[in-house]
Amino acid sequence: MRLRELLQPLISYELEGNRDVDVVGIEADSRRVEPGFLFVAVPGFTVDGHDFAQQAVDKGAVALLVERRLPALDVPQVVVPNTLFASAILADVLYRHPSQHLRMVGVTGTNGKTTVTHIIRHIFESAGRPTGLLGTVGGVIGDETFAVANTTPHAVEVQGFLRKVLEKGCTHGVMEVSSHALVEGRVAGVDYDIAVFTNLSQDHLDFHGTMDAYARAKALLFARLGNTYGDTLNNCKYAIVNLDDEYASILTEATVAPVLTYGLAEAANVRASNLVLTHEGASMTVTTPSETFDVKTGLIGRFNVYNTLAAIAVALVEQIPVSSIQSALATYPGVPGRCERVDEGQPFGVFVDYAHTPDGLENVLLSIREFAKGRVICVVGCGGDRDKTKRPLMAQTALKLSDSAIFTSDNPRTEDPESILDDMEAGLPEGAVYRRLVDRREAIRAAIFDAQANDVVVIAGKGHEDYQILGRTKIHFDDREEARQALRARLSETSF
């Protein structure tokens, strides 16, 4: 595509050089530039991408998107105020606006995004609407899966993925939209039809600074929905918001689109009542302005009632028949690494879960306590190079809501694993009883060797992850495999 065509939707930019060069790709990492690419110079948190422009040109970049003009480079330079946002718009143009040809659902919130997007995809596909999915666990189109580096990747990856979704014949796209992505404009070129808010609680304060700024980041998704209600179905935009969350009004006030609320509160448009929560799942009655029906799901815990309601609300605005929603929920297999059972025939429960925030941990432990007949044993750690303020809170939650807490490493990244554990311990009261085992394998083993009949072991924080990041190295590590190995060893030694 010629540079002049690519730049068409940009409102304000300066360009020196030939507008007619042919651009075949866009890339913000000089190391991945190929001949014919436009290189995007991003002033990052660690280094400044402008310093790599020469390297990009040497590798064949035919144009540069920059925030300041760079001297002595013999390719056209497009100067814009914010290269991240501008590159997101250009990626949408390069991939020929895939989101405009799909019904696009974006799900944001601190916890539950992965779960809600997976349930939505399952309902859509069960109702004959092929749906591409993008999020923490990866990209999914039909039977194909694609690895991703981030929950919401860079704009070029997002747009390239959506183009694939469209080309594979999908009618819908559903994706997790992280607050980082919203602030950095990774989805600035995506035309969402439905925005969903799950909840907001403490996380990522290292990035956003305050809860207020974090909430405003989430609201960006809702601010972008237009007010085309009443148009053809393809143009209807909806905001779907958890009314029981204390931040709900920030989201509803941010949008001009019609709002459909969900929750347990009387006032919610899609409301659940008659909840029956067991170790096998949940059943509930769902009331909407026009009908009342029962649903059953294999997902455990009150928080999953919210996730289920969010997905039901989306399905309803997409006019999926209630019977289809009911049968899809009843057969939903669950999300990898979210309350995933590990069963080797032992007489106690073992769950691997992705709770990595104080609220996530509280929710999963409270849910498990509701049905655990014996003790709850919790193995948990906190990620390095991430929000430090959540560490003491997660340790307090684990101590308060479990009978035996074992603190260990999550992904320490470039931090000293022992000092992350020190941060966790700093929140604990004098005389608190817990164990500290920095080696995650040892911690999982200790929990499984400690468990007695009817106890429940919860291994929290890493869920589906099949790696551990130590320093800058990624090693293979999977909580489910580790639990299975420890269970086999235990069962070979102990007869219950």
Ligand SMILES: CC(=O)N[C@H]1[C@@H](OP(=O)(O)OP(=O)(O)OC[C@H]2O[C@@H](n3ccc(=O)[nH]c3=O)[C@H](O)[C@@H]2O)O[C@H](CO)[C@@H](O)[C@@H]1O[C@H](C)C(=O)N[C@@H](C)C(=O)N[C@H](CCC(=O)O)C(=O)O
């Ligand atoms: C805080 C954050 O958003 N960081 C992202 C950011 O990193 P950064 O600003 O430090 O990048 P940098 O290293 O300074 O580099 C600046 C620019 O120079 C370029 N560069 C760098 C070196 C070089 O040799 N050549 C070159 O061109 C880089 O490609 C980049 O464009 O830009 C990088 C390139 O796009 C991202 O990979 C990186 O995400 C990292 C991996 C990350 O872990 N982000 C997390 C915090 C994140 O985004 N998480 C959210 C939330 C998850 C959730 O809660 O659901 C997510 O969506 O995953």
Ligand SMILES: Nc1ncnc2c1ncn2[C@@H]1O[C@H](COP(=O)(O)OP(=O)(O)OP(=O)(O)O)[C@@H](O)[C@H]1O
């Ligand atoms: N609605 C919810 N409210 C509170 N906690 C939840 C909710 N849904 C899930 N959780 C907890 O949070 C963990 C992560 O859930 P999930 O992966 O769906 O969230 P996410 O928003 O995608 O997380 P991430 O920010 O890492 O992408 C789960 O394993 C569970 O412990």
Ligand SMILES: N[C@H](CCC[C@H](N)C(=O)O)C(=O)O
């Ligand atoms: N999306 C979350 C995942 C955290 C998972 C946890 N295992 C960790 O590595 O901190 C984040 O980027 O903060």
Ligand SMILES: [Mg+2]
């Ligand atoms: Mg996720």
